[in-house]
Amino acid sequence: MLTKHAYSRLGETVYQTTLENGLKVILIPKADFHKTFAVMTTNYGAIDNEFVPRGQQQAVRFPDGIAHFLEHKLFEKEDHDAFDLFGQYGASANAFTSFTQTSYLFSTTNHVRENLDILLDFVQEPYFTAATVNKEKGIIGQEIQMYDDDPGWQSYFGMIGQLYPREPLHIDIAGTVESIAQITADDLYAAYQTFYHPSNMSLVIVGQLEPETVLAWITANQARKTFGPNEPIQRVASPQTPAAEIVPQTTRHLTVTRPKVSIGLRGYDEVPAGRAGLRYSAAVSLALDLLFNDTGDHYLRLYDANIIDDSFGYDFQVQRGAHFAQLAGDTDHPETFVSELTAILDDAAAQLVAAQEQFDLVKREAIGRLIGAINSVEAIANQYDGPLFGGTTIFDELTILEQLTFADVQQALAAFLAASQRTVYTILP
Amino acid sequence: MHVRIRDGVTLDLLPTKKFKTIGIKVDFVAPLQATAITARALLAQVLETSTAEYPTQTALARQLSRLYGASFGISVVKLGTKHVIRLTCSVVDEQYLAQYQDTMPLFERGMALLQAVLFAPLLPNGNFDPTTFTQQRQNLLTAIKSLDDDKQYLANRRLQELLFTGQPAQAMSALGDVTTLGELTANDILATYHEMLAHDAVHVAVIGDVSEKRVTTALAAWPLAERLEPTTEPYYRWTARSQVQAGDDEAPVVQAKLNLAYQLPIYRSDADFLPAVVFNAAFGGTPLSLLFTNVREKASLAYYASSDYNPFTGALTVQTGIQAQNQERVIAIVTEQLQALQAGKLSTELLAEVKASLLNARLASLDSPQRQLTGALNSGLTHLQEPLTHWQEKLAQVTVADVQRVAQQVSLQATYCLHGKETGDANETRV
Numbered sequence: 001m002l003t004k005h006a007y008s009r010l011g012e013t014v015y016q017t018t019l020e021n022g023l024k025v026i027l028i029p030k031a032d033f034h035k036t037f038a039v040m041t042t043n044y045g046a047i048d049n050e051f052v053p054r055g056q057q058q059a060v061r062f063p064d065g066i067a068h069f070l071e072h073k074l075f076e077k078e079d080h081d082a083f084d085l086f087g088q089y090g091a092s093a094n095a096f097t098s099f100t101q102t103s104y105l106f107s108t109t110n111h112v113r114e115n116l117d118i119l120l121d122f123v124q125e126p127y128f129t130a131a132t133v134n135k136e137k138g139i140i141g142q143e144i145q146m147y148d149d150d151p152g153w154q155s156y157f158g159m160i161g162q163l164y165p166r167e168p169l170h171i172d173i174a175g176t177v178e179s180i181a182q183i184t185a186d187d188l189y190a191a192y193q194t195f196y197h198p199s200n201m202s203l204v205i206v207g208q209l210e211p212e213t214v215l216a217w218i219t220a221n222q223a224r225k226t227f228g229p230n231e232p233i234q235r236v237a238s239p240q241t242p243a244a245e246i247v248p249q250t251t252r253h254l255t256v257t258r259p260k261v262s263i264g265l266r267g268y269d270e271v272p273a274g275r276a277g278l279r280y281s282a283a284v285s286l287a288l289d290l291l292f293n294d295t296g297d298h299y300l301r302l303y304d305a306n307i308i309d310d311s312f313g314y315d316f317q318v319q320r321g322a323h324f325a326q327l328a329g330d331t332d333h334p335e336t337f338v339s340e341l342t343a344i345l346d347d348a349a350a351q352l353v354a355a356q357e358q359f360d361l362v363k364r365e366a367i368g369r370l371i372g373a374i375n376s377v378e379a380i381a382n383q384y385d386g387p388l389f390g391g392t393t394i395f396d397e398l399t400i401l402e403q404l405t406f407a408d409v410q411q412a413l414a415a416f417l418a419a420s421q422r423t424v425y426t427i428l429p
Numbered sequence: 430m431h432v433r434i435r436d437g438v439t440l441d442l443l444p445t446k447k448f449k450t451i452g453i454k455v456d457f458v459a460p461l462q463a464t465a466i467t468a469r470a471l472l473a474q475v476l477e478t479s480t481a482e483y484p485t486q487t488a489l490a491r492q493l494s495r496l497y498g499a500s501f502g503i504s505v506v507k508l509g510t511k512h513v514i515r516l517t518c519s520v521v522d523e524q525y526l527a528q529y530q531d532t533m534p535l536f537e538r539g540m541a542l543l544q545a546v547l548f549a550p551l552l553p554n555g556n557f558d559p560t561t562f563t564q565q566r567q568n569l570l571t572a573i574k575s576l577d578d579d580k581q582y583l584a585n586r587r588l589q590e591l592l593f594t595g596q597p598a599q600a601m602s603a604l605g606d607v608t609t610l611g612e613l614t615a616n617d618i619l620a621t622y623h624e625m626l627a628h629d630a631v632h633v634a635v636i637g638d639v640s641e642k643r644v645t646t647a648l649a650a651w652p653l654a655e656r657l658e659p660t661t662e663p664y665y666r667w668t669a670r671s672q673v674q675a676g677d678d679e680a681p682v683v684q685a686k687l688n689l690a691y692q693l694p695i696y697r698s699d700a701d702f703l704p705a706v707v708f709n710a711a712f713g714g715t716p717l718s719l720l721f722t723n724v725r726e727k728a729s730l731a732y733y734a735s736s737d738y739n740p741f742t743g744a745l746t747v748q749t750g751i752q753a754q755n756q757e758r759v760i761a762i763v764t765e766q767l768q769a770l771q772a773g774k775l776s777t778e779l780l781a782e783v784k785a786s787l788l789n790a791r792l793a794s795l796d797s798p799q800r801q802l803t804g805a806l807n808s809g810l811t812h813l814q815e816p817l818t819h820w821q822e823k824l825a826q827v828t829v830a831d832v833q834r835v836a837q838q839v840s841l842q843a844t845y846c847l848h849g850k851e852t853g854d855a856n857e858t859r860v
Contacts, residue, residue: 010449010525032447034792087717088778090785109792138729145684146732146750149580207796255681257574294490303486304560309568311575330575361494368498368521375448375798402527 002027002211007395010374014393015211021222022199022230024391027214028206028380034109036207037377038116040123043387044195045100046173047321050236053190054197054228059236062191063182064168065140065175068097069133070188072140074104074123076132082122091115097173100320101386107378112209113217120203120221126192128185137180144174151256155427159262159326162250162423166241169322198222199230204384206377238321243268249338249424260427261337262328265345268419271323274390279400281318281389282366283412286404288314288325289362290355291344297355298344307336320388325416334426348417352410359406370398430641431814434633434648437656441805442644443636447796450519451536451637454802455543457514457629458810460661463597466512467605468621470505471613473514474565475557476622477503480545484558496538497521503546507603509663509741511810514625518543519798522638536639540647548652550622557615566613573604580847581748584686588746588845591676592690599665599742630659634805636798663810664696665742674843684732685753685848689763690746691839697740697811703823704831708839709738710783711775711832712766713747717782719766720747728762730755745839753848760844770836775829784824791820 002015015027046068050061075082075095086093091108104123108115147153161170174180205214246266271277292314293299302308312329331337344351373379373394383394392400432440459465483489493499499520506513520539523529531538551558577583586602593599631653635644669692695705706714713720713736724734734749751759769775794800808814 009527030447032445033796035796083716084782087782087786090782090787090789092716092786092789107789107793109789135729139725139732142684142730142732142750142752148683151578256578258571294486295494297487299490300485300487304564306564306567309571311572330571358491358494361491365494365498367526368496369500371449371521371525372498372500372519375450377796 002215010371010395010398012374012395014395016391017215019198019219019222021227022197023222024202025215025218026202026204026384026391026393027209027211028204028393029209029211030207030377033207033377035107035377036109036112036205036209037105037107037381038119038203038205039103039105039381040119040201040203041101041103041386042195042201043100043320044102044191044200045098046171047099047168047238048195048235049168049171050238051194052234052236054193054231059234060190062187063175064171064179065173066183066187066191067102068174069136069140069180069183070191071095071097071102071104072136073128073132073188074126077122077125077127082118085118085122086115089115093119099169099173099322105381109208112214116205116214116217117221120218123196124225126189126196128188130185133183133185133188137183140174140180141177144172144177147172147174151254151260151427154254155260155262155328155425156326158250158252158425158427159264159328159423160324162247162425163264163266163324163421164241164322165245165247166239167322168238194233197230198227200233202384202386204381206381243421246421246423248422249426251426251428253429254427256427256429258330258332259334259429260328260330261334262326262425263338263341264423264425265325265417265420266423267323267325267416268421269415271318275392275396275400277318278385278389278392278397279404279408280412280415281316281323282397282401283404283409284325284416285316286362286366287348287352287409287413288316289366290358290409291348291351292327292341293362295358295361295365302340307331307333307340318388323416334428338424342422345417345422348413349410352413356406359409363401363404366401367398370394370401432641432645434645435653435655437658438631438653439633439809440644440648441632441634441809442639442641443634443801443805444639445636446638448522448637448798449525450521450798451539451635451639452519452798452802453517453539453543454634454805455516455547456632456806457625458511458632458659458806459625459629460659461507461510461512461598463601465621466598466601466603467609468613468617469512469514469625470604471566471569471610472618472621472625473503473505474569475562475618476546476550478561478565479551479558481549481551482545484551492542496535496542497526499535499539499542501542505603508806508810509665510661511663512603513806514629516543516546517799517802536637536643537647544651547626556619559615562615562618566610569604570607570610573602573607573610580680580682580686581750583680584688584845584847585746585748587676587678587847588688588690588843591674591843591845592744594674596667599667627654628656630656632806632809634802636801663741664698666694667692667743669694669840670842673841675845676843677846677848679850680847682847682849684750685756685846687749687751687756687759687844687846688746689760689841689845690744690843691841692743693738693745693835693839694743695740695835695838696743697807698813701831701835702740703820704827704835705738705740706787707780707783707824707827708770708832708835709736709745710787711779712736712770712836714738715783715786717779717786719769720763723766724749724759724762728758730759730762734759734763753846756846756848767836767839770832771839773829773833775832777829780827780829780832784827788821788824791817
């Protein structure tokens with residue numbers, strides 16, 4: 001029962017279906033590729049730390065970093081480690097946790113079915129004990145400390161912490177050494193039972209594959225397992241920091257060679273649901289390109305005045321429940337960096353009009369970059385956004401981008417900025 | 430398809446319809462000399478900034494946007510006894526664009542852009558533009574200094590300096606050193622530029638849906654004279670020391686970075702090259718490896734523990750991120766793993782797994798245009814053109830005894846640790 005959507009100009013086809021147990025399956029064959037890349041994702045990430053565990057009545061607050069901890073522990077079973085099973089076939093496996101999702105993946109050039117069974121089985125058959133949970137605390141403790149030594153990460157998280165001081169978004173994805181010390185095997189089971197039901201998950205496979213055959217393999221695997229009924233997930237809504245409470249600026253000292261400045265803008269406007277959300281996101285990104293990228297007049301002026309250099313960058317992110325923009329870079333003139341960039345933001349509508357003749361250029365660039373990304377099976381799979389924008393793929397994003405007009409971009413940026421709150425996070429040597 | 434355009438200039442064409450882009454790579458290869466590394470790095474940076482036709486970064490960036498977000502960059506790479514200035518450009522294949530009206534296809538546009546960058550740089554009054562020069566020298570200076578903010582990079586840099594004490598070209602990073610950089614003038618890099626165009630071996634590689642005729646036609650417009658074919662091999666051969674060099678530095682880090690360097694005097698053209706690759710994969714080169722399993726998974730001593738093998742310098746390095754007080758334990762475990770392999774203690778399961786993983790990686794690299802383009806230079810320098818099936822057969826034949834023979838040639842040369850102020854306080858310093 002695969003539905004088929006062909007993107008004829010690109011020569012690509014997306015096959016999808018939802019299994020009886022609720023698992024969404026997306027299959028994208030890539031002719032002539034050797035690799036098959038599969039990623040299984042649950043709509044559960046670092047920010048989901050307070051919820052009603054499946055089968056219970058009361059909401060429970062779990063220790064920070066539990067989603068990431070669970071990700072690590074899912075690989076380890078009673079008598080083996082899933083990594084080793086993939087290893088038998090030479091496949092490479094990995095996993096990652098973001099604010100709102102946890103993903104498990106493998107990449108292989110042979111034995112696709114065997115690897116697929118390993119993926120589905122290790123993700124769907126949890127095994128947690130006090131002993132294995134405690135052992136993991138040392139490894140994750142080292143991982144947390146590794147990020148402590150990364151000034152780029154500190155700058156990014158410093159900015160987020162300023163924008164979302166009350167929301168769980170401000171907490172490091174891995175938690176802290178103290179918070180993970182509290183995690184128990186029972187906590188992991190509670191989180192697992194709540195969020196790893198197939199109906200809260202998707203499986204995206206891209207590369208060398210035959211869709212009907214692969215679907216049959218998945219269906220056969222799922223038929224061997226029983227899952228409870230699909231019940232709605234009850235997350236406790238996170239507290240919201242009122243706009244007035246956001247601290248406009250903070251400075252911190254770290255051992256860096258040059259100051260690092262990060263300007264964050266938190267959107268308080270409503271991101272439209274479904275595809276329109278992706279459209280909004282693409283439009284704001286294009287607006288930032290027009291204002292700040294290296295084809296613009298401001299870039300050259302600030303570059304020549306040594307206010308910005310090649311380390312300068314910006315991006316716009318939409319997550320479940322949060323969206324924000326970041327402008328960041330290393331600079332010897334942190335104050336001017338901030339005043340110049342905020343001046344552009346304060347005058348954004350007029351600045352956008354002034355840059356209108358570059359619109360065709362920045363749009364071309366965005367289109368070309370996206371088409372280039374279709375070379376990568378990983379990029380195609382990771383671009384699938386799950387429930388965030390109604391299940392759109394990289395190919396839909398391209399269609400949306402091609403249709404964007406200058407007026408769309410103006411409108412989206414105006415909506416974002418009008419209800420946005422700004423912060424500046426500076427790291428000084 | 431490997432074509433000799435003229436003496437010292439070669440083309441590798443990798444025709445395929447599986448990608449949405451056409452990738453171009455041009456390598457200028459010179460002997461690695463300590464005195465030239467920095468100037469070449471700065472030259473790369475200046476050439477990347479502008480051309481006579483596109484005299485500002487903005488003008489160049491706009492041209493790239495016009496070409497539908499063509500990616501373009503110049504980087505520098507150290508490869509054994511060679512220093513490489515690498516230009517890359519990737520353009521979309523216009524058959525995938527909704528509307529492309531230009532009469533000249535994007536591949537030819539991309540080649541024209543590279544031609545402008547290489548042969549018509551911004552040279553008002555016959556020399557590099559002073560403002561651009563000064564600015565890019567400053568940018569490179571800060572870029573080199575900022576690299577040290579990455580503590581893993583810094584620990585690896587210090588280890589290389591320790592390993593290659595008294596061998597400045599090998600000790601130096603591909604970007605050069607800040608002291609030399611501060612003294613470079615526009616005249617210096619102008620001389621470097623002419624030297625590069627006249628004498629460097631040139632390796633061009635192109636991948637995508639494009640014919641040989643289109644590539645050679647575009648290349649014919651480039652004023653590249655014939656040049657002497659390089660006679661020296663790309664391998665750096667050196668004498669191992671009997672004494673291990675040990676170094677450490679204090680830095681405000683929470684996690685200590687402990688790195689080790691060994692000599693593994695087996696090079697890419699040697700008969701034991703493939704066994705050496707298998708050895709590294711079993712030792713620390715993959716997540717299945719002994720280092721990953723024993724340092725991270727079993728002893729919980731590190732978040733990362735891995736090894737790297739450089740078949741152009743005959744150096745093997747180990748990187749770990751640990752708590753400083755565990756340094757001796759970690760060194761002991763790493764040493765045990767090496768000794769195990771030297772004693773031939775490698776399970777047939779692990780051997781089969783690392784081989785499967787190397788085969789997977791090799792096949793997967795065929796799905797990456799960038800990796801295929803860089804692979805073309807390796808074959809060009811080593812004169813090894815090995816068909817995949819041949820490589821696969823050789824891999825299958827590697828035995829435990831082969832790995833053991835390789836492991837026995839590994840000798841510890843240097844250890845380096847970058848650590849915080851005091852040991853033992855790591856847990857309290859979380860901020």
